[in-house]
Amino acid sequence: MPLLQVEGLRAGHGQGADVLHGISLTVAEGELVCLIGANGAGKTTLLRTIMGLVKPRAGRVQFAGREIAGMATASIARLGASLVPEGRGVFPGLTVLDNLRLAATPWGGTGVALQAELDRVFALFPILAERRAQLAWSLSGGQQQMLAIGRALVTRPKLLLLDEPSLGLAPNLVEQVFDTLAEINRLGVSTLLVEQNALMALDVSHRGYVLELGRIVAADTAAALRDDARVQGAYLGG
C-alpha cells in the first residue's frame, strides 16, 4: 500500500462549487511525485485538503495506513505529513531558531535529538545557521523558502508536501531549491511537489500528474510526461 493514497477526492471552499472533482493519486514510499497544472487548477486546494485545512466532501485520503480524511490538521501533521505552504508560512516574529525548534512538535523532540535535526538543516542550508538569531521576517525570500523547507524537515516527515517552492525566487535559487529537494528525497523523504515550473519539476521527479480544472488529466513517469505532446504544448512552452 502506498504511503499516500487519494481516491475520488472532492472538495471546495466554503459553500462554493467543487474545486476538486474526484482526484485520485498515490505517492509510494521513497517517491518524488510532482503535480503540475495552471493557475487555479486546484493544486493548492488539493494539498490543503490532504492536510485537513479544507474539509473533503467525498472520497478517501489514506496516509501511512490510516484514513485521514476529516482528521484535524495537527493530528495529520503528527502522523508525519508536512506541508510547506504557498507563501512559505514562516513565523515572522520568531527567530530562525525558534521557527525550526517549533517544528519538532510532532515528535516531541528536545535536547540532543532536536539538536541533531537542527544540525542537519544547518548543513543543508548554512545561511540559516548564520542567521539563527534573526527574526524570520528579516530574511530574504530565498532564505525564507530555505527556512520553510528546513522547518518541514525538522518535523521528521514521512511525506513532504510542497506548494510551489520556486515561486518568486531568482532562477539560480530555483535551481538550488530543486537540487535540495532531490537531495532530501534521496535521503529517503517521500515528496509530493506542486509546481507551475513544469520542466524543472519533472526533471527531479520520478512520476508526475497533470491537474486541469480540478481533474487529473495525465499521469505517467516524469520522462514520459516530458515527451507527451499535450504536456509540452500546455506546460513546457512548446
Add this chain to the structure above:
Amino acid sequence: MTQVLASGLAMGCVYALVGLSFILIYNATHGLNFAHGEFVMLAGFILYSAVDAGAPMWLAALATLGCMGVFGLVFQRLVFYPLRDRPFLAFVIATIGFGIFARNLALLVWGPNPLKVPSFFTATAVSLLGATLTPEHLFIIATTAVVLVTQYLLFFHTALGRGLRATAQNPEMAQLLGIRQNRMIAITFVLSAMLAGLAGVLVAPIFLIDTELGGAVILKAFIAIIIGGFGSIPGAVLGGLIVGLLEILVAVHVSSTYKDAIAFGVFILVLLVFPRGLLGGPVEDRV
C-alpha cells in the same frame, strides 16, 4: 514625592496586568474580550469570599488565582469556542453580554454594598531609601515585576511559549506543525484570566470591591494598550505604567477632579504623534 510615584507605579502595574492579559487573548484569537473588566471584578469578589470563609489572605489570594484559571477555561469553552468560526463581532457581542450577566450575578451573590478585604500586610508603612511607602504599593510593584519576568521566560524560553507565539502569529501554520490550536487558545484564556485575576487580587485591598471594580480598571487598561501600541505586550506594560503615573501626578499637582479628562487628553496627544502607539511595530510583527 517617592510615595506618589510608588502609588502611581502600583496602579500602573495593575493597568499593565489587565492590559497585557487582554492582549494575550487578542493576539491568540483576534477576539476583543469586553468582559475583561468583569474578570478583575470576579477575582475581587472571590477573594472576599475566601477571606470571609476564614482563609488567611495569602491562601485566599492563591485560591482566587486557581479559581480564575478554571474560570478562564470555562469561559473559553462556553463563550469563545462555540463562536470561534463566526465573524469577529459575534465574540465581541457575546463578551459584552457575559459582562452584563457577570455583574448582575455578582450583585445577586455579593449584594450591592461595597466589600472590604484586609491588607496583605500588618504594617501600614515601610521605610525605603529614606521615604515612607505603603507596603501594599511595593507588593503590587514587586509581584508584577516577578510575573512579567516569569511570563517573558515562559513565552521566550519554553516550547509552550513558542507554540503560543506561533499560534498567535499564524494559527494555520502552527497546526501544520502539529500544534493543537484549541489547546493553545485554552491555555491563553487560562493565563489571561489568571493575570486579570491577579490584578483584581492586588487592587482589592486598596479599593472597595463592588461591581464597578472592573470598570474602573479596564478603561485605563484600554488607554494603556492603545498608547503602548495595540497588540504589543511590552507596549501594554509601558502604556500601563505611563497611565498610572500620569493619573497620580495630575491628581496631585493639577486637579483630581479632572484627572481622567487630562489622561484622555494625553492619550489623544500620543495618538496624534504616534498613530500606532509607542511600541506599535510594523504589522509583520504580529500577523
